[in-house]
Amino acid sequence: MSEIQYLEGKQPDPREHRMIFRNVDRVGWNPSIDRYLEDGGYEQLRKAMDMDPQVITDEVKKSGLRGRGGAGFPTGVKWGFIPPKNTKPVYLICNADESEPGTFKDRYILHQDPHQLIEGMVITCLAVGAHVAYIYIREEFPEAAKTLETAIAEAKGKNFVGKGVLGSDFDVEIHVHRGAAAYICGEETGLIESLEGKRPYPRIKPPYFPAALGLYMCPTIVNNVESLCHVKHIIGMGGDEYAKLGTPRNTGTRILCVSGDVKKPGYFEVEVGKVTMRELLYDMCGGPKDGREFKAVIPGGSSAKILRCDETFTLKGQGPDGTDKELSFWDIPMDFDSLAACGSMAGSGGVIVMDDSRKxxxxxxxxxxxxxxxxxxxxxxxxxxxxxxxxxxxxxxxxxxxxxxxxxxxxxxxxxxxxxxxxxxxxxxxxxxxxxxxxxxxxxxxxxxxxxxxxxxxxxxxxxxxxxxx
Amino acid sequence: MSEAVLKELVASPETPGTKHFPPFKPTDELEAEATRRLAQFPDDHKRSAVLPILHHIQHHHGFISAEAIQWTADRLGIEPIKVAEVVTFYPGFRQSAPGKFHIRVCRTLSCAMGGSYELMDRLCEITGIDRSSLDPHHHPIAVSPCGTWSVEFAECLASCGTAPVCLVNDDFHEGVDADKSRQLLDQYAKA
The missing domain is CATH 1.20.1440.230 (NADH-ubiquinone oxidoreductase 51kDa subunit, iron-sulphur binding domain)
Incomplete structure (x- = not known):
């Protein structure tokens, strides 16, 4: 395979590890199934077809993948919550309601690489035994909804979706369902209510954990767009190999979206925890605007607690021999556990930066x-x-x-x-x-x-x- | 829910944009869309098709009228209130006509830092829209006197890295600072 070229001005930073965003801004790329197949598309689905569903789930568990929507809950564990003696239909829902302020990663997957998502979804359906899947996409992505409809039709045409996938006895249908501009539909039980045609009032947990009592009171797995894309790569490389990316307990890559007061805002796919706040904001985003200084950062979407750029944190028991460790704001590694230890969260990966001009x-x-x-x-x-x-x-x-x-x-x-x-x-x-x-x-x-x-x-x-x- | 109560709840006052949209009427196309959508859900959960049907109606008629709510309820075999409560909840559904070109300007943090309030001011100035009497918090739609334009603030459009951004009908535009307002509108004025 020849080296991948990216569009002028959109080349990835050398510190990036492009996996999910491999095809975003790629020269000669388009969202068609032919282009995807030329590039080895749907090979991972073929591989998964020969695997036992439990083995797929085990690989995802081994990979350590944590949900990329905000909560960071282990994806494989979530799948395992479907009641073992279930006799009802199982549903998969892809949460494409991307609406946490500061987050703009799913947009590029949905518009530019829809088949990556579809492949991840079909593999997930195999693992959890779902024959119907919905992509709940926010209303403000009308183009992406059309792109997805086209991509699903193409995938059906090639028998990756539909009746008897790839000649097997496994049927799966995927439907695109548009929301109507309500942030609360990103909350998984609110999303389910909305998909049932109601006001999206979230349900109380317990008892309404979607894996047991979800859509139409049936077991339902709700996963974020990015998480579902990771599934494809986990099957491709194996859970253990995938877990070598990133850092222990914070495996794989994730897409950080930086916006606000930096010279070069944008998206960066990095190994989780391998980049510090300093590297991200100074090296990758070009530092503060001229004549300005960084003041504060919201590290994981607007719900995440704000961090001051002049703060120092004491991490209990994380130093050598269980002593406390001092960590300055600039040395925070961008992973789930470190940001949580600093009193905030990695959330959805939306990093909003404010400089000293902001009150x-x-x-x-x-x-x-x-x-x-x-x-x-x-x-x-x-x-x-x-x-x-x-x-x-x-x-x-x-x-x-x-x-x-x-x-x-x-x-x-x-x-x-x-x-x-x-x-x-x-x-x-x-x-x-x-x-x-x-x-x-x-x-x-x-x-x-x-x-x-x-x-x-x-x-x-x-x-x-x-x-x-x- | 009686027809009179429904009409009172969803009054759909006329706006300067009304002339750009045909009044609601069931068509073969709508019926086909409803059938296609209903097939995506289990037979005993027809209510799930309410959002897609309403989207289709709004796309063609500009907004959701009491008649449209009644038709949708009948088609799905549910009470009109169950459709009406959806229309009144979701900001994505309108109850009166927007302009021919409806502009949604993102006002959430990154876009606001990038100047989206100035963008909104400039768009209103050029199109002759007066937002001063509107409630600043529920993002009401304001239509220009000529009916060609309407504006509305939107919450995070998920493109914070290219702020400020807006949607014009279904077209997405990024990096639209106030100075580009005229250029943006010109693209549509000629259409």
Missing amino acids: MSWVLNNINQFYAHESCGQCTPCREGSTWMRKITDRIVAGKASPRDIDILESVAHQIDGKTICAFGEACSWPVEAIIAKYRDELVADTKPENAEAALNPEAEAQRRYLQKA
């Missing part, structure tokens, strides 16, 4: 507006609280707040966190709790009359004008 009150207000708009309204603490939090930060940005508002804001967040059916409660309260914990002085100072009226940067000023009109 934290404005940043928090923008985030609060998102969650107030997206709360589904099922649980009172979240429905009311997310709006209260937004209103308080509206006041700060509009220059009409008092220092006491910061305490009220904090108390509202504490009354949501842990008191709702789904994780949206945490998603909307963690940014508030973290920004107050780390920037309380700045927020309080913003409420003083002399600061409240001070000019913001132009982007923020436009939003302030808008709030003041209200």
Whole structure:
């Protein structure tokens, strides 16, 4: 195979390990099945067809793959939760509702490499015994929905999908289902309700763990787009080989999406934990914009707790001989466990960077507006609280707040966190709790009359004008 | 749910954009789409087809009217309220006509840092849309007096690395700072 060439200006960084994004921005690439087959496509499916379903699941367990949608739960273990004596149909749902602010990885897979996803899905269907699969794709990806429909039709034409896959007695149908612009549909039980044609109010767990009581109360596996793509590569290289990528407990590659105040934002597929915050933001993203300094980073989508760039963390028992280890922000390896140990999370891989031109009150207000708009309204603490939090930060940005508002804001967040059916409660309260914990002085100072009226940067000023009109 | 209650719930007031969309009428194409979609779900779960059917209707008629809700409910054999509650929940469904070209500007963090509020201001300025009387939080749609344009803020469109971004009907545009507003609109004005 000749060396892969990438489009001018879109060449991967040398520190990247392109596997899932191997074909993204590739010269001479297109989403057709012919192009995919020329490149060895569907070989992994052929291999999986000869494997026992339990062996496929075991390989995925051995690989250590952790879900790429946000929670980082081991994928193989999730598959294993289907009740052993189940007699109902099993469903697979691909969660393509990518909507966590800061995340923009699935977009490129869906638009440019749909067959990689379909191959991963069919292999997963074999493993879990599903004969019907749905791709729940967000409404705001209309082009991708068409690309997927075309790709599924092509795959059916070549018998990779449909009746008797590749001459076997295994049938599988894949359907594309478009959402309707609601963030909560990314929550797996909300997604299932939506697929049933209802309002996407999340279900309470227990008892409604999808692997046991999912779509139509049948066992249902819900996996993120990127996770399903990894399945194909795990079958290709074997679980043990795959587990050598990345670091122990944080295996494989993952796509980091960097946006905000860096010179060169973009997506980078790296081995998990092999790149530090410094390498990512300075070497791969070109550092801060001219004349600016990095201030804060949200490392895993807007729900992840913010980290200050001047912070140092004490990791208990992680030093030599079980002593505590000091870790500066810049030395954090980008993996699930390290970011969790620093009090945040790797989440969906969306890294949002803010420089010293950004006021934290404005940043928090923008985030609060998102969650107030997206709360589904099922649980009172979240429905009311997310709006209260937004209103308080509206006041700060509009220059009409008092220092006491910061305490009220904090108390509202504490009354949501842990008191709702789904994780949206945490998603909307963690940014508030973290920004107050780390920037309380700045927020309080913003409420003083002399600061409240001070000019913001132009982007923020436009939003302030808008709030003041209200 | 009586027809009168449904009509009161989904009033669909006329907008300057109404003239660009044919009023709802069941067509063979719609019937074919409904049949195709229903085949994707188990027979006892027809309700699952509600979103795809509504998408088809909105694509052709601009929004979801009370008549469209009634037709969908009848076709799926469910109560109209079960369709109406979906229409009123999801921001992706409209209850009145947008402009011929509907622009959704992403306002979430990375796009806001990239200048999406300025982009919205400029688009409104050029198209003569007045958003000043609108509630700033529920992302209401505002239609230009000529009916050609409408704007709406959207939450994260998942392209944060190329901020600011927007959708015009089904077309995605990235790296659209305020200075490119005129150029963006010109592409469609000529169409």
